[in-house]
Amino acid sequence: MIVMTVDQRASTTRGDLVPQVLELLARRTHARDGAAVTGLERPFERTVGDEVQAVLAGEDGARLAVDVAADLLRDGGWTVGVGVGAVDQPLPPSSREAAGPAFVRARAAVEQAKGRGSAVPLAVVGSDDEPAATISADAQALLRLLGAVAARRSDAGWEAVDTLAAHTGSNAPQRATAEALGVSEQAVSQRLRTALWAEESATRPLAARLLRAADTAATARDTDDEESVDE
Structure with a gap:
């Protein structure tokens, strides 16, 4: 599964923004009737302090994780940790009560994302074994690239991208x-080209496939390790 642990940046100077981000994430992860979208196993909730966490699964969950990460990086006030792999079953009603390798990795990912090695505060952590480690690193690299593109987009570019998204149902x-x-x-076409909108749109599905592959590889390794212990 995919565990996302998100930590507020500069909380001592900006105040508690968890209620606002939970509203943002609820809009992204729930339909208008309030039902959770496919792929969301456990919704985002405050875990401790100014952190929030959710559990996602499958191909839909991977796509959702990419969209959520993009939203959070655009906001700019959050450190995003993504852990992939097995979780202890049965999964409890609240992610705060859950455990397993994916949760441990999500915590490690948040700490890695706080480092100064990247301008984009996001990290993906999977199994240390190959090929799982390389796949996780590939997913992280692509998500960071998407975050960097968004960070450099102008207000005019965002206006065009957001307005276009609001009119996707039109002819x-x-x-x-x-x-x-x-x-x-x-003028709209020029703004979208400058914003690299077409390139981002084409890259998001690839990022989701990489994240899904990282989850599959890590889960397989975790399962092998568990079976070895049982023997």
């Missing part, structure tokens, strides 16, 4: 975006 989304913004379609 001509870029035209609808241009009308909503009061600019030409050419």
Whole structure:
């Protein structure tokens, strides 16, 4: 499974922003009727202090994890740790009560993400054994790249991207975006090119597949280790 542990940055100077981020994450992970989207095993909740945590699973969970990470990195006030692998079963109702390798790795990932080695405060941790370790590192590298692209996007770029997303159901989304913004379609296209929107859109599914592969590899290794202990 995929465990996301998220820690607020500079909480002593910014105050407690957990209630606000939980609202943001609830909108991302729940439908309008309040039902959890597919892939969310346990919803985001405050675990301790200014940390929140959730459990995700499967291909849908991997896609959701990428979207959530992108939201948090865009906000800029959070350190994102992603741990993959097995969890102790049965999974309790609250992630605060859960345990297992994926939870330990999520904690390690948060600490790694706080380091100064990367401008993007995100880390992915899986099994130390190969090929699981390399796959986790690949997923981390791609997610950090997506975070770096978002961090360098201008306000005008975000305006175009957000408005386009709000009009994805229309027959001509870029035209609808241009009308909503009061600019030409050419101007919208230019903003989207500068924002690297097409490149980000094409890369997110790859990041999700890598994260899913990292989870599969780590879980397989954890299962082998558990069977060895039982023997």
